Amino acid sequence: MTVFTITFSPTGGTQKCADLLANGLAPSHTVIDLTDRTLDFASIAFSADDICVIAVPAYGGRVPDIAVSRLRQLRGSGARAVLGAVYGNRAFEDTLLELRDTLEAAGFRPVAAVTALAEHSIVREIAAGQPDDTDAAQLAGFAAKIRERLESGFVPEPLAVPGNVPYRTFGGVPLKPQADPAACDGCGKCAALCPVGAIPADQPAETDAAACISCMRCLSVCPNSARAVNPDMLAGLAQKLNALCGERKQNELFL
Template identity: 55%
Template sequence: MMVYQLIFSPTGGTQAVANALSGGQVVDLTDRNFDFSSVALTAEDVAFIAVPSYGGRVPLPAVERLGKVHGGGARAVLVCVYGNRAYEDTLAELSDVAEFAGFRVVAGVAALAEHSIARKYAAGRPDESDKAVLRDFQARIQAKLDAGDTTAPALPGNRPYKKRGVRSIVPQAGKACTACGRCAVVCPVGAINAANPKVTDSSKCISCMRCVAQCPVHARDLNPVVLGGLELALKPVCSTRKENELFL
């Protein structure tokens, strides 16, 4: 039996949640150059499939890349990570994507991590309390697997899913940019011009903030007026601490 982590984690929050639940061989769903059709699991394997919630949906690149994986009947634990607003239809959609790829869904988690754009919300999460909850749930998942129970949990969400929102928050390079090209290399969708990293294709950008997180000189950021407006809009729904939701 092999344990896999299939992770779309542009800024590290989703990876931190997944690590609290499991170890295993990592398949990086942010790598736009990887051949995901080469990933083949078996019915004896276990996969932790973890994605952030983008506007209540699974990020489209993650949908497309997971669809190329050969699940082979492997048991799957679905992990949806969100920044304290709401995850809406993310788990339902992820379940459908996983089943289409040949996985058997046996558990699900909706977990908290620092909001990737408005970082003041869910700051520092997953914290130690979150990690303790996730470790305990991992033990419960293992007990279910040891018992040979592969029943699918009831997961929240609607079908049809909510309409995808249009993301228009595009990080820009500032004066400190050295044009090293790191952001262009790590961008999950190839939105940054490799020849001129100060140029970003807004029609491709998914506002994942990976370029901001990976810039070695912290030269990429958001327009402070736009960020301030977003933080203000999120304040009513993000200010109260939410807790992890577990589905077994």
């Protein structure tokens, strides 16, 4: 049995949650990075003996479109999948259901699902520091229960998760990171690591706003803190989310 984590984690929170789950299932695991646009996802195949922890962030209560596209290219071949929807303390809404449907279509067999909290990728003071020690303990407990499910050999048909069809509409986030030309030294790290190629390699101080998915990867990897979003728009979003996210949500397990 080989354990994989398959994650779309532009700012690292989703990967942390996936690692906490995977570490509870096996001492080591292989990472497949859905943000890496250089990978040939259609060439990646699994077997029925494999366990895949597949985690994505909730973008407006949905799976990011680019993650759906790349997951659809994988060949599940009956591999058992542990689903993860990671969100910044607002809501995950239809994320788990869309992820389950996408994975079943790609040939995976979902056996369990988890929703987990991580620091909000845009308004960083929301769920700041999560997953923290409390989350780690909860996810370790979830992993123990999932391991029991895997050892039993039972696969639910289908795995019951919350959500609605049609999935909720999500039109994206208007906050698009821009670079300060005076601070940008042209290193190109943001361009190389952008999951959707929205930053030209030869002009890394620019951003293709139409292609940008507001994942904030460029902010998290810039060594000079040269990228930022409009501060007035950020303040407005923070005010709105703080009104919705005052009470700490709980991680949940679905078996």
